[in-house]
Amino acid sequence: MARGVAGPEIERLIQLLARLPGLGPRSARRAALHLIRRKELLLGPLAEAFARANESVVVCRTCGSVDTRDPCTICCDGSRDASTIVVVEDVSDLWALERSGAVTGAYHVLGGTLSALDGRGPDDLNIETLVQRASRPEVGEVILALNATVDGQTTAHYVTDLLQTASVKVTRLAHGVPVGGELDYLDEGTLSAAIRQRTPF
Amino acid sequence: MARGVAGPEIERLIQLLARLPGLGPRSARRAALHLIRRKELLLGPLAEAFARANESVVVCRTCGSVDTRDPCTICCDGSRDASTIVVVEDVSDLWALERSGAVTGAYHVLGGTLSALDGRGPDDLNIETLVQRASRPEVGEVILALNATVDGQTTAHYVTDLLQTASVKVTRLAHGVPVGGELDYLDEGTLSAAIRQRTPF
Known part of the structure; x- marks a missing residue:
């Protein structure tokens, strides 16, 4: 105008x-x-x-997600599996995973990744509360559902190191061929990962 | 989500x-x-x-534009040329013409075009008030700045017929090569119009 x-x-x-x-x-x-x-x-x-x-709108002080209540709807939901915490970069990733219906556990939103380029260090992320939560006796597994980018994977390594103190199993998402994906269009890294981590048919 | x-x-x-x-x-x-x-x-x-x-937000009862006052800012502006009315389909067209700075006159927003396909007839458009405005003694020219689409041009012909009763000059926008346009990418209709309506250099 x-x-x-x-x-x-x-x-x-x-x-x-x-x-x-x-x-x-x-x-x-x-x-x-x-x-x-x-x-x-x-x-x-x-x-x-x-x-x-x-x-x-408030930020959940337990997991870092956004909701209109604190603790948020997911953290309050007693029917969810309290022994697993799925770590994501952002609330949008949490929503994407919820849409998939594949997560039964709780979430933890870091609020980004470590990034030397953007000057984001560990203090800028919601990591300290993750270590505290993971140290609770009921927690048995932390699934790192971070993006498969350089920053995402750097953050995954950093978080894994910190979680050594908590006696939990740390896992990450599988790499492989996306459902519906054509091999011809996939990069070499994805294809090698898919071959290495092949599963019985 | x-x-x-x-x-x-x-x-x-x-x-x-x-x-x-x-x-x-x-x-x-x-x-x-x-x-x-x-x-x-x-x-x-x-x-x-x-x-x-x-x-x-209100719709201007004079010209059909949207503003926070009625009559709108343009209709109230005494420094504008009251002898010319530029007819546009939509408020967004009015804003586009104002950005060009080429219009010194008043506007009239039809609120769409006639369209047999969409079942829009003359009663659905802001045409009656246009004929009334154009009949005022101070108005000397009505410029039809409608889109160069089939519906736009049909509407232009219809409006021109109605304006026969008002003793005003009715003009329309020039067709031709858009500024910055390359001839190779233009359609035949545009090129013939540009040749027919060529201007002295």
Whole structure:
């Protein structure tokens, strides 16, 4: 929008929308118009949803996930397996694993990875509470579900070293061919890992 | 996000964000997490911006644009040329023309095009008020700045017929080579128009 064409409230809405990931200035303008046209259906409800989320969202002091209660829904869920802690980098990874339905245990969100380049050290991550949790007698296994990137794997090694003091089994996700993946399009590293870690058919 | 992983306030936020143009379910989750992580900087201000826009946005009864005042900023601006009305399909077109800085006159937003396919007839568009405005003695020219699509051009012809009663000059945007465009990539229609409507150098 050009300056001074519409009221300051609309300009501010566009400016803030443009700071969402996936929206640039042009798509923020489109989104703002879309919202304004659907005032009753979308702009009003979103205003309320934003205000509510802003009031109620908290970070779980146990696992580091976000929820509207602390401890979070997963940490409170007595039906989950308390003997396993799945360590993830980010809340989005936790959500992805929950969608898969493959995790029955608890989670621990580090809040990122170690990164020399970005100047993130161990103190910037949620590692200390992980060591404390892993040292509890009921915990038998820590599954490192970190990204298969350099930073993710560096962090995995660092966390594994720290967990030596706690008497837990430390495992990590399997490497291999993604389901639906075509061999021709996979890198050599993935293919070697898939061969080395082959399973009986 | 999987069901029941976080509070209902977060789920509702994601659902509503996913209805913005340009955001799907995955990017809505990303956007929600981005907002939650930047609570003070982004979620709070956006909640306020949405609430304010929701309270204050109105459609200008003169031209059909959106603003926080009625008549809108442009219709109220005495320094603009009242003798020219630029007709556009949508508010986003008005904003685009304002960014170009090439329009000194007033605007009229139709709110779409005639479309047999989508069942949109003249009564669904903001055409009646245009004829009224164009009949005023101070108006000398109506510039049809509609999209160069079939629906846009059909609408342009329809509007031109209606404007016969008002004694105004009706013009439309020039067709031709877009600035920065390469001839090799342009369609035949554009190239013939550019040749036919060539201008002295």
